[in-house]
Amino acid sequence: MSDPTPGARAADRIDSPPTDGDDPERPRVVCCLRPGEDRRLLVEWLDEHGYEPVIAEPADLEGLDFECCLADPGTLRAVADGLRRIREREATLVPCLLVAEGDPGAVLARLPEDLATVVTDVLSTPLRSAVLERRLNTVTRARSLSREVAESRERYRRLIEQAPAAAFLVADATITYANAAAGRLLGTDPEDLAGREFVSIIDPDCRDPVRRLIADPDAAGEAEFVDARIRRNDRPVPVEIATTAVDGDTVQVIVHDVSRRQAREDQLRLYRRAMDDATIGITISNPSLPDNPLIYVNDEFERLTGRSREEMLGRNPRILQTEDTDPETVARLREAIAAGEPVSVEILNRRADGSEWYNALDVTPIHGPDGEVEYFLGFQRDVTDRREREQRLAVLDRVLRHDLRNRLNVVIGHASGIEAGEGEIAHHVDRIKKASENLLSLSNAARRFRSALRGDVDLEPVRLDEVIATAAEEIRDEYPHAGIETTLASVSVLANDSVAVAVEELLTNAVVHCDRDPRVRVSLEREAGGGGSAAVLRVADNGPGISEADRGPLVGTAETPTEHASGIGLWLVRWTVEDVGGTVSYREAEPRGAVVELRFPALDDAGTGSGADD
Structure with a gap:
């Protein structure tokens, strides 16, 4: 060619x-x-x-x-x-x-x-x-x-132009390109950003780390961001900034507006803090994991159960149940959870120290977008005091109705005898008078019972020997024929005014129920034990003893509608002692009589709890 x-x-x-x-x-x-x-x-x-x-x-x-x-x-x-x-x-x-x-x-x-x-x-x-x-x-x-x-x-x-994140090209620290999202982020036309120094859009107190990142775009490492703030309409906006070297001196800068995410995180932190600091126990369990374990417990739950987060997380809360927990309550709870339904029960639980408490438990399912149960939210409240008050009120109601009915029957019967002219009037009047005195005594006991139901009375150090000496002196004045002998060591306990009522009730009961000349021996001594010392009060009499039907409060049995003590005095003693952490026991004396023993945690001479557990 x-x-x-x-x-x-x-x-x-x-x-x-x-x-x-x-x-x-x-x-x-x-x-x-x-x-x-x-x-x-x-x-x-x-x-x-x-x-x-x-x-x-x-x-x-x-x-x-x-x-x-x-x-x-x-x-x-x-x-x-x-x-x-x-x-x-x-x-x-x-x-x-x-x-x-x-x-x-x-x-x-x-x-x-x-x-x-x-x-x-x-x-x-x-x-x-x-x-x-x-x-x-x-x-x-x-x-x-x-x-x-x-x-x-x-x-x-x-892609960059349509990207939701603000993107910039920066050469020699100067913006050469900004996409539409960058303009929206800064509230300006993106073309107006060209030629500006990039750090000019950053709050002054955040500029140094951003300037270093742009100068060395690989310094932050892969997928790492620098936190900063920009100004939009004179309002600070939190952002995250990442850079990538493009070619030569050109750096691609991606800026993410994290204000919404930060607001959500702040809201979540607020929710978490509110849950952590709530005055009721809060738990979250995950039924998608084996055995539906706990994945969150708050501070109050730790306090209620006496168990740490580390001990409870990853375990099913059934470990709090006891052998005495009502099986019907457990079955109702399990059926509701299995069906993904809300449920509210009061269930007996045991703390880490072995003490029992009644848990007012509310369980609510949390559903995911597909309608399936993703979590169970639980709320726990200690209602032991309320349940105990309800039980005590139930005892008061049954015993009062029983005793009132018996005494009123006596009054009505003898009043009918007077009306019919049967027997001597003086005999009927004497029996009516005695029944009336019993009713007055019952009213006084009910007043004392009401004071024993108060759960808001603080405990304070009390010289138990002085309380006993005062009660014994009052009983001697009221019943001069009774012989009351006291042997009292100097011992202090944490208690309230109800203890004096309980001591007076015990001494009065020993005197008035004796079928011969009352002789009551009262002793108080300090006994040492492995868990600390105890104040031991013993009241022994020479009466016929307490019948098996009436000694229930002293031997720890429950009062029932068909089987109850004939008076509320011994219940008053039991609950008063239990409220201050003590115990009550009963035994028969030889050759006759009754011995009631009260044991209280004793304070040391400085007025503080004794023993390793105090």
């Missing part, structure tokens, strides 16, 4: 075949060469070697899609302007091979600078098939790769 001759007319142009049936795998080569035999031969060669030749005028370049342009020295200048516009529009490599005679380097050297920058390579004539094929393969491949890069760049640009 020889270099085509100049001076060709446009009418001599050879049109390319129709493009509708073109093979998309054939690279398109635009021939902007002057017409002649050499151009014809070149077009034939391109067609035979897998290329799609297109003959075009330089003015037609911008309307064509092609992989390479062939020009000669006579058409190069006309071609150059079109190639520049295509490159600027596509931002891709648009190869141009110059077909010219002579050494390629010398040809390029003779070209003006503005034309030399357009030429990709020089094809020296006469053309050799192998060289031509190699050059065309190289430039068309380069063109294809350049287009792929441009497409990737465009996809990336669109």
